Amino acid sequence: MCFFLSVCIFLGSCSQAPPAEHYGFITQLGRDTISVESVARKGNTVTSDEVDRFPRVRVRHTVIKLNPDGSIRHLVMDIHTPSEPANERERKVTADVDNNEVHLSKTDGTGTVNRVFATGGAIVVSHVPQMYSLYELYFAAAMKKAETSTPGPGAAVEMRQFYIDREFDKFPLGNASVTLEGGGKMDITHDWLSGTGEAIMDSSQHMLSYSGARTTYKVEVRRLATPPDVKSFAARFETEEQKAGGVKQLSVRDTVRAQIGNAMFTVDYGRPLLRGRTLLGDVIPYDRVWRTGANAATQFTTSAPIKLAGMLVPTGAYTLWTIPHTGGVDLVVNKQTGQWGTEYNASRNLGVARFTTQSAATPVEKFTISIVSGTDPRHGMLVMEWGSFRWTAPIEVQ
Numbered sequence: 001m002c003f004f005l006s007v008c009i010f011l012g013s014c015s016q017a018p019p020a021e022h023y024g025f026i027t028q029l030g031r032d033t034i035s036v037e038s039v040a041r042k043g044n045t046v047t048s049d050e051v052d053r054f055p056r057v058r059v060r061h062t063v064i065k066l067n068p069d070g071s072i073r074h075l076v077m078d079i080h081t082p083s084e085p086a087n088e089r090e091r092k093v094t095a096d097v098d099n100n101e102v103h104l105s106k107t108d109g110t111g112t113v114n115r116v117f118a119t120g121g122a123i124v125v126s127h128v129p130q131m132y133s134l135y136e137l138y139f140a141a142a143m144k145k146a147e148t149s150t151p152g153p154g155a156a157v158e159m160r161q162f163y164i165d166r167e168f169d170k171f172p173l174g175n176a177s178v179t180l181e182g183g184g185k186m187d188i189t190h191d192w193l194s195g196t197g198e199a200i201m202d203s204s205q206h207m208l209s210y211s212g213a214r215t216t217y218k219v220e221v222r223r224l225a226t227p228p229d230v231k232s233f234a235a236r237f238e239t240e241e242q243k244a245g246g247v248k249q250l251s252v253r254d255t256v257r258a259q260i261g262n263a264m265f266t267v268d269y270g271r272p273l274l275r276g277r278t279l280l281g282d283v284i285p286y287d288r289v290w291r292t293g294a295n296a297a298t299q300f301t302t303s304a305p306i307k308l309a310g311m312l313v314p315t316g317a318y319t320l321w322t323i324p325h326t327g328g329v330d331l332v333v334n335k336q337t338g339q340w341g342t343e344y345n346a347s348r349n350l351g352v353a354r355f356t357t358q359s360a361a362t363p364v365e366k367f368t369i370s371i372v373s374g375t376d377p378r379h380g381m382l383v384m385e386w387g388s389f390r391w392t393a394p395i396e397v398q
Helices: 002-015 132-149 229-241
Strands: 021-029 033-043 046-055 058-067 073-080 090-098 101-108 111-118 121-127 157-164 176-180 184-189 193-201 207-211 220-223 251-259 261-270 298-302 306-308 311-313 318-326 330-333 349-354 356-373 378-397
Touching: 021 132, 033 132, 033 229, 058 157, 058 229, 073 121, 101 157, 121 132, 121 176, 132 157, 132 176, 132 184, 132 193, 132 207, 220 298, 251 356, 251 378, 261 356, 311 349, 311 378, 330 378
Parallel strands: 121 157
Antiparallel strands: 021 033, 021 220, 033 046, 046 058, 058 073, 073 090, 090 101, 101 111, 157 176, 176 184, 184 193, 193 207, 207 220, 251 261, 261 298, 298 318, 306 311, 306 378, 318 330, 330 349, 356 378
């Protein structure tokens, strides 16, 4: 009898499911919080409550069922977007992966959109720009793949990703690649990430941190042992969005117009905020081309020939780029226009010259470009200021 009871107790304890894990993530851009997430994971089920503002506030409740290899088998996401029209404010996205196909469905007040995409047998994951439980799944699936294929450091695991916020009726499955660097360090690249993201994972396939320092999303993400109160963050984000009069870009676009003598100038550029960050050598890496602002490339036009920092610039439209070094800053005038700020083509350069570098009298929160007149009708100055730096280049109208 004692033996029978012991066996029953042993079998009962073996059949118990592992306890659920509860944790969270917080994403910050400088000192500003961009997203928070509360996650519960039990076995192959991941449940998430999350809010992000990138820049539109969205509140999400997500349930994901995983395959043994860490890929997504089934996903249901309910999305509340307070700034959308009433018939698009509540949205449900479902995904089912089976027989090398992804079946996607999006339903809101305007109707339902269904799409089917072939996976080619790849590991399937999902992308939301600032939802890092999904990023954790990318890295965990890559670690599982490494357990079976034993790749060495530097080996890449290829995946396919489907999109939630993108109009997946217009965008088919994308490509993603996770590289195992060793020591828990992992890199990720994918179709909607300009640059390379970096994560630290532990041996239990938990993402401890993520950095977007080498991407255009300059975010820092850390794991929270205690799940955050997502409802309170969501209420605050919604209130701030309403007070601001609606959705505001994280980096607003601005246009400078100025005149020196008979020359008319415009500069159209993105204006990122300082947000308490270290700029030179961090947000703006040394010895790499910077878009000189945010988002689309910085556009510059002149209605008359000029010399800019000694470079002869004919009448026309250009883009301005900069290359900071520890010993100075280069100004690049490029003949290509209308491109995104990561599409720099050095073969189209008109010329490169040095800025005069100074320190700003007081820190400048919002990146600012200005054109100021000089002491006579033919001379002026191009000025760029942000944080503690001030870069200037003389303008001479020809």
